[in-house]
Amino acid sequence: MVGAFAVLGEANRLRILEHLRGSECSVGELVDRLGMSQPAVSKHLRVLREAGFVSSRIAAQQRIYRIEPEPFAEMEHWLAQYRRLWDRHLDALERHLDNQE
Amino acid sequence: MVGAFAVLGEANRLRILEHLRGSECSVGELVDRLGMSQPAVSKHLRVLREAGFVSSRIAAQQRIYRIEPEPFAEMEHWLAQYRRLWDRHLDALERHLDNQE
DNA sequence: TCTTAACATGCCTGTCTGGTTATATGCCTG
DNA sequence: CAGGCATATAACCAGACAGGCATGTTAAGA
Known part of the structure; x- marks a missing residue:
């Protein structure tokens, strides 16, 4: 439980979830909308994914993330x-x- | 909102809340039950208090903490x-x- | 007033973590 | 199969933070 709270205790991860709440997104779309670097977004997505908050599927070169x-x-x-x-x-x-x- | 999650994203703070969920406690009682140092408990209680999760009242030399x-x-x-x-x-x-x- | 009890606070240190830059990986197109 | 995308990963750095120790503060009692 403490792990889930720690994951959400970070502003940019919360912003990512807010965006995914509307609809699933590719990494590039998140990069554009949140105005942060691609590696930063990927690292946050990894944390969110390992905590079970999001999952990804592969579509061509893109990874589409959605909330779990x-x-x-x-x-x-x-x-x-x-x-x-x-x-x-x-x-x-x-x-x-x-x-x- | 992110602040609240960050406060809960720490194991010992969560343990403090679990104890206060049963009944209000003095700092010394928390020190005994959680087996951590008194300064550590006081620091966590300060974080919890500034985030609004707990409040304290003074009873003689003791500070009694309760959940808000x-x-x-x-x-x-x-x-x-x-x-x-x-x-x-x-x-x-x-x-x-x-x-x- | 002196002492002790119960907490709070300051300082220091080791660790953890978020960001950046550079690079690797996998997929698609020509 | 070469080259360009989209994304992941690695290495590094700077700031944040939890814990320990020492000390400050306030209240109660002798």
């Missing part, structure tokens, strides 16, 4: 242990977040 | 953006299992 749901489900499960601590505050928080946007 | 729910609620909120990904996954799995039968 399991680690998210595991995080949800872990959070459930703490849910009783906050669900009495959840309504207030959501009102707050809704007011933000 | 808001960061957990924010993580839940963040995860909800990805929930549909594994909802679809579970739906697909169920259809798969149904077809097996």
